[in-house]
Amino acid sequence: MTIITPCLNAVGTISETLMSVVQAQTILQKDHWELEHILIDGGSTDGTETVVARHAARYGFCRWISNITGGPYAAMNVGLQQAGGRYAHVLNSDDLLLDPGAYAAFLQAGHRLQANVLLASIGYFRRPSRQLKSLWQVDPIPASAAEWRRQLEGGLHYPHPGFIADTERYRQHSFDERYSLSADYKLMQSILLNQAPENPPMICQQPLVAMAEGGATGNWRAVLQGWRQLNAINQDLGIQGSGIRRYWRKLQQRFRPPAQLIPLPRVEAPEP
Numbered sequence: 001m002t003i004i005t006p007c008l009n010a011v012g013t014i015s016e017t018l019m020s021v022v023q024a025q026t027i028l029q030k031d032h033w034e035l036e037h038i039l040i041d042g043g044s045t046d047g048t049e050t051v052v053a054r055h056a057a058r059y060g061f062c063r064w065i066s067n068i069t070g071g072p073y074a075a076m077n078v079g080l081q082q083a084g085g086r087y088a089h090v091l092n093s094d095d096l097l098l099d100p101g102a103y104a105a106f107l108q109a110g111h112r113l114q115a116n117v118l119l120a121s122i123g124y125f126r127r128p129s130r131q132l133k134s135l136w137q138v139d140p141i142p143a144s145a146a147e148w149r150r151q152l153e154g155g156l157h158y159p160h161p162g163f164i165a166d167t168e169r170y171r172q173h174s175f176d177e178r179y180s181l182s183a184d185y186k187l188m189q190s191i192l193l194n195q196a197p198e199n200p201p202m203i204c205q206q207p208l209v210a211m212a213e214g215g216a217t218g219n220w221r222a223v224l225q226g227w228r229q230l231n232a233i234n235q236d237l238g239i240q241g242s243g244i245r246r247y248w249r250k251l252q253q254r255f256r257p258p259a260q261l262i263p264l265p266r267v268e269a270p271e272p
Contacts, residue, residue, distance in 0.1 A: 004079030007093035145197030
């Protein structure tokens with residue numbers, strides 16, 4: 001299993017990301033599973049590289065590559081080229097594994113069933129409150145492969161933080177760096193549209209990743225640019241749904257009042 005974390009000036013958040021992965025690795029190691037964590041730094045100037053270097057020196061399963069230019073998707077592609085695990089998963093430097101134990105169990109179940117794609121629900125949170133504000137829950141895959149493909153071609157999509165796929169399939173499609181805000185969408189849809197009907201994705205309706213709100217698509221100008229990119233991608237892939245569908249769901253999540261705020265668990269370092 002390979003987790004890829006692109007980072008740039010993330011000194012305030014990346015430690016929590018790193019330690020949530022350590023917890024998952026500790027659990028997997030007990031079952032003789034190997035996990036590698038590849039960190040790709042884009043030239044941080046705030047001390048992120050120091051944090052990452054110290055972490056990699058302490059934990060042998062973690063390694064890092066520095067000064068990769070071209071933005072987050074370029075960094076993700078570098079990580080994919082380096083990945084040696086059965087599955088690949090991108091975990092950003094301000095996100096964290098919400099339940100490392102459930103995450104590890106999901107990976108192991110997917111491997112036993114020879115699944116090529118695993119889809120998990122995610123939770124959204126805001127700093128500094130550290131409380132889950134809303135969820136993006138993955139629905140069960142339709143029993144009919146034709147119906148599921150119809151839904152994909154109609155614009156059904158999934159959250160990238162909860163997307164785990166066979167590393168070779170990830171590499172085969174990679175991130176199209178022409179789309180500065182939506183390359184993850186194109187990659188996921190390309191993989192899913194080419195998924196064999198007899199091997200549908202596994203899903204986990206429990207949220208396994210906590211995603212910090214904001215980021216590159218957190219303002220209206222970015223939403224407009226992303227919408228244009230999504231329409232171009234949809235045309236390229238033969239998807240009939242409007243690109244606004246993805247951002248409409250994001251906006252619903254952002255402005256929907258939470259039924260109940262759920263505090264995130266504290267991520268502590270394991271005993272050395």
